[in-house]
Every structure is written in C-alpha cells, then in structure tokens.
Amino acid sequence: MRFRNVHFIINPVSGKEEPILSWISKVFCDTRIRWDVSVTRKDLTAGDIAKDLIGKTDLVIVYGGDGSVTETAAALQGTGTPMAIVPGGTANVMAKELGIPQDSVEALELLIGKSHTLKGVDMGSVNGKPFLLRVNLGIMADMVLEADRKLKDRLGQLAYGITAVKSIAGAEAIGYELEIDGKICREEGVSLTVTNSGNVGIGDYDLQPGISITDGLLDIILLKNAGLGSILKAAGSALLQQPTDAVKHWKCRQVIISLQKKQRFICDDREESGKKIDIRVVPAAVKILVPKSE
Numbered sequence: 001m002r003f004r005n006v007h008f009i010i011n012p013v014s015g016k017e018e019p020i021l022s023w024i025s026k027v028f029c030d031t032r033i034r035w036d037v038s039v040t041r042k043d044l045t046a047g048d049i050a051k052d053l054i055g056k057t058d059l060v061i062v063y064g065g066d067g068s069v070t071e072t073a074a075a076l077q078g079t080g081t082p083m084a085i086v087p088g089g090t091a092n093v094m095a096k097e098l099g100i101p102q103d104s105v106e107a108l109e110l111l112i113g114k115s116h117t118l119k120g121v122d123m124g125s126v127n128g129k130p131f132l133l134r135v136n137l138g139i140m141a142d143m144v145l146e147a148d149r150k151l152k153d154r155l156g157q158l159a160y161g162i163t164a165v166k167s168i169a170g171a172e173a174i175g176y177e178l179e180i181d182g183k184i185c186r187e188e189g190v191s192l193t194v195t196n197s198g199n200v201g202i203g204d205y206d207l208q209p210g211i212s213i214t215d216g217l218l219d220i221i222l223l224k225n226a227g228l229g230s231i232l233k234a235a236g237s238a239l240l241q242q243p244t245d246a247v248k249h250w251k252c253r254q255v256i257i258s259l260q261k262k263q264r265f266i267c268d269d270r271e272e273s274g275k276k277i278d279i280r281v282v283p284a285a286v287k288i289l290v291p292k293s294e
C-alpha cells in the first residue's frame with residue numbers, strides 16, 4: 001500500500017528516549033511520501049490532534065505508548081482514516097498484539113515498504129466511552145493505578161511487577177453479577193478483566209489462550225482468588241497457553257457488570273468508577289497498519 005501524505009503524532013514524554021525526528025527524516029528521505037509532525041502536550045492529546053486529521057491525511061502515525069495509541073484509535077474509530085504505530089512507550093502492548101516491530105527504526109521501515117497491510121481492529125465501549133485494549137477491575141486495576149509516571153520512568157516495565165506484588169498481597173474477592181449476552185451469572189473473584197487484546201505487554205504472552213483483537217468478540221477473564229497456587233496456575237496458563245481452573249473465561253459481544261458498591265476500574269490507561277458497567281464490542285472499528293502475514 002502506498003501513502004502520499006502521512007502525519008506523525010509524537011508524544012515527547014513517552015517511555016523511550018530516542019532521536020525519533022532524525023530517524024523519521026532518514027527513513028523517509030528517499031521516498032516520495034510527504035510527512036508532517038504534530039507533538040502532544042499536556043493540554044493537547046493525541047486524540048485531539050487525530051480528530052483534526054480525519055480525512056486530511058492518508059495515514060496517522062502515532063509515536064508513543066499505549067495511552068497515545070488508544071487516544072488516537074478512539075478518535076479515528078469509524079472514520080475510515082487509518083493509523084499506524086511506532087512503539088515509543090513503556091509496555092507497547094498494542095504494537096506487540098499486532099506484531100509491529102518493537103524497534104522504532106524497523107517500525108518506520110514497515111511504513112515505507114510493501115510488506116504491510118491495513119487490518120480492521122475491534123474496539124470496545126464501556127458505559128459509552130471507547131477503549132482499545134481492556135477494562136480491568138480488582139488487582140489488575142490496582143496494579144496499573146499504582147504504577148505512576150515516576151515509577152515507570154525509573155523502572156520501565158518492572159514498575160508493573162512491583163505494583164502487582166503489592167496489589168496481590170492486599171487482594172480480597174468481591175461479588176460480581178455478570179449479564180453476558182443476556183444471560184445472568186453470579187461470580188466471586190479478585191480480578192475481573194474484559195479484554196479485546198490478548199497481549200499484556202510481557203514478552204509475547206497472552207492473558208489466556210484464544211483471545212483475538214479481530215474476532216468481533218470480547219473476552220471476560222475472572223481470577224477467582226489471589227492465593228499463590230491460583231496465581232501460579234494463572235501465570236502457567238498464560239505461559240503455556242493452556243486453560244486452567246484458576247481462571248474463568250467467557251467470550252461475548254456485551255457484558256453488563258453489576259457491583260454491590262461503586263468501584264474504581266481501569267479502562268485502558270484511564271481511571272473510571274461505577275456500580276454498573278456496560279461493556280460492548282465495536283467490531284472492526286479502526287484500521288491499523290500491520291505487517292503482512294506470510
């Protein structure tokens with residue numbers, strides 16, 4: 001696929017410290033592609049910039065972490081303007097999920113070559129607001145909330161490991177009423193995840209086997225307790241991509257979660273709270289540039 005005009009959105013404070021402008025210039029200098037750059041600010045998000053670019057460029061390319069990627073996807077969803085990712089963040093979950101090179105120069109080279117294609121990627125909506133990766137309640141939410149900017153700058157991905165240990169230590173199971181595609185069930189667990197993406201940003205491991213970001217479905221994953229045995233079984237299941245009895249797994253188009261009291265949850269990187277959480281899939285919502293499969 002050939003693009004004539006592309007527009008980069010760059011987050012100057014995301015995880016990696018790289019001379020990205022000089023690399024863009026080098027990679028694009030021998031092409032006929034016209035490129036332009038906008039830089040995010042605290043008061044000008046990737047989503048704000050992407051909204052302004054709808055229909056005005058052939059491709060929006062975001063250089064940043066999953067926060068910038070999800071903001072851009074939310075802005076472009078349903079518009080027909082495609083996007084690409086050059087992973088510049090700490091974890092870069094979305095790039096891993098889609099097989100996009102983690103190395104920035106390789107990701108730039110993918111844009112100018114012929115070995116890429118545009119893929120229709122599912123998104124989700126939670127109480128009417130868009131998300132790309134997942135919604136977390138319980139210990140997974142606590143883990144992300146505790147890993148603040150300073151900790152991520154100092155420790156990179158290890159920040160999530162440290163906050164995970166803290167969150168698991170204090171975990172208590174709570175009751176969830178789940179209405180899954182119209183069918184009601186009652187469950188208890190320490191962590192509830194409704195995910196669009198399988199990858200969790202640690203190597204190539206998926207949360208559970210069989211999760212796809214292009215299947216038009218969401219996956220609900222419930223971790224029943226935070227005992228060591230249960231955590232090890234869940235981790236082993238992710239490593240070996242085998243099901244386990246420590247985790248319950250459903251696929252759905254919609255789930256309505258009812259809680260006994262208002263609880264905070266994480267929707268991608270965003271903190272929200274609620275007592276009733278209505279989550280739906282939006283199939284093939286946004287077109288993203290990915291490597292062509294063999």
Ligand SMILES: Nc1ncnc2c1ncn2[C@@H]1O[C@H](COP(=O)(O)OP(=O)(O)OP(=O)(O)O)[C@@H](O)[C@H]1O
Pocket residue numbers: 011012013014015016040041042045063064065066067068069088089090091092093152269
């Ligand atoms: N110029 C800026 N100054 C300060 N903060 C910024 C600026 N531009 C963007 N941000 C903040 O960065 C957030 C997005 O960060 P992003 O996800 O790109 O990187 P990251 O946190 O390093 O990556 P990851 O999510 O993979 O850990 C935005 O939501 C916004 O709050």
